[in-house]
Amino acid sequence: MPELTDIEIAGRKIGPGCPPFVICELSGNHNGDLDRALAMIDAAAATGCDAIKIQTYTADTITMDVDRPEFRIEGGLWDGRSLHELYQEAQTPYEWHPALFERARARGVILFSSPFDESAVDLLASLEAPAYKIASFEAVDLPLIAYAARHGKPLIISTGMANLAEIEAARDAALSAGAAGVVLLHCVSSYPASFADANLRTIPDMAARFGCPIGLSDHTPGTAAAVAAVALGACVIEKHFTLARSDGGPDAAFSLEPDEFSALVSDTRSAWEALGAAQYDLLGSERANAQFRRSLYVAADVKAGVRITAADVRSIRPGLGLRPEHRDAVVGRVATRNLKRGEPLAWDMLSEA
The missing domain is CATH 3.20.20.70 (Aldolase class I)
Incomplete structure (x- = not known):
């Protein structure tokens, strides 16, 4: 090119x-x-x-005042007008x-x-x-x-x-x-x-x-x-x-x-x-809204030592918890403390035992 x-x-x-x-x-x-x-x-x-x-x-520098068919416009906005007549008006x-x-x-x-x-x-x-x-x-x-x-x-x-x-x-x-x-x-x-x-x-x-x-x-x-x-x-x-x-x-x-x-x-x-330009990074103008992306939150109260079930965790807005792709890894883990409905999930709240 x-x-x-x-x-x-x-x-x-x-x-x-x-x-x-x-x-x-x-x-x-x-x-x-x-x-x-x-x-x-x-x-x-x-x-x-x-x-x-x-x-x-001028009409005379762009065309000639000649009475021949090819000097007359057929169709469109200027149908029937001669070139010389049109350019005389428009010059x-x-x-x-x-x-x-x-x-x-x-x-x-x-x-x-x-x-x-x-x-x-x-x-x-x-x-x-x-x-x-x-x-x-x-x-x-x-x-x-x-x-x-x-x-x-x-x-x-x-x-x-x-x-x-x-x-x-x-x-x-x-x-x-x-x-x-x-x-x-x-x-x-x-x-x-x-x-x-x-x-x-x-x-x-x-x-x-x-x-x-x-x-x-x-x-x-x-x-x-x-x-x-x-x-x-x-x-x-x-x-x-x-x-x-x-x-x-x-x-x-x-x-x-x-x-x-x-x-x-x-x-x-x-x-x-x-x-702009092709780009896939977080823009400065987007930063304030990034906290409202989806993340994992406690959906029901869970006692310390109890295993997390699918019903105990939801992917919702805002975005202060674990990323939604960790949902399957969270289910089946044990609460390390009492978890309250509405808390953002973090790894230190869970254990594998």
Whole structure:
């Protein structure tokens, strides 16, 4: 198995030995309103997330305005819409980016983005983005990956729809071009994704294959998949965010509201903390209760010199007497003194004669 290598984003270490790095994905849920986008950064920072992610493209840098069938979406949340129309609505305008980065810095939270072409990478580099996120649909665009990697920052790459060879090629392209480490995110590129398709056991398998931190870009409802992913070794959790699903937005249907995202942050960190290490010794927190384990107690008064019968001894709580496995050895022995019902049994109370 390849050795897993930790990475750092803006001083925050990411790897198997670290609490999960939780990314709040704003996507297009700003609904074209800069004030709403800024309010989303405020609300996202308040959830306790580690980072906020936006998307950097225009409708014309990500697709073309062409009236052909393959440029129109069939099925799902965006059925019937053209790609250009959808991305025109969902784009985060380039001119907003300085204000968004400034607001995130003021709130003390990391902000980075998914670039979708070289102009987006250049913009993010000028704003000193501490990392770049490559979306699942762009994971096969090795020139874009290499261009982003040349800035020497970590790359986080979602792997939805990618097969093993494509994932390996994306990782290798990033590292060869100078990325300061790679994180791969298991992802199901379905919106929303079903729990039946989540296949979270892919996470430890990816860790064994690729030798880098592995996470989850989660499009399932709620927080259950994210918590389970952390239990399976996910180092990064990415989840979409909105102020309110009822406000609408391109990704609102599978996004978490602020209280839900706060719960996600808390629950994933608790899940990581609960993993601990394999151990079988008495914990300090258990010591006070150890006295209430079962042990052998005198169940009826017994005169000195009388043999103990099965009816004279019981295995009960608390645990100050002999261990229960000695019960058969106790029966048939002779009381060395008067024994009172409710006394914990000890070897000096018994003799073989």
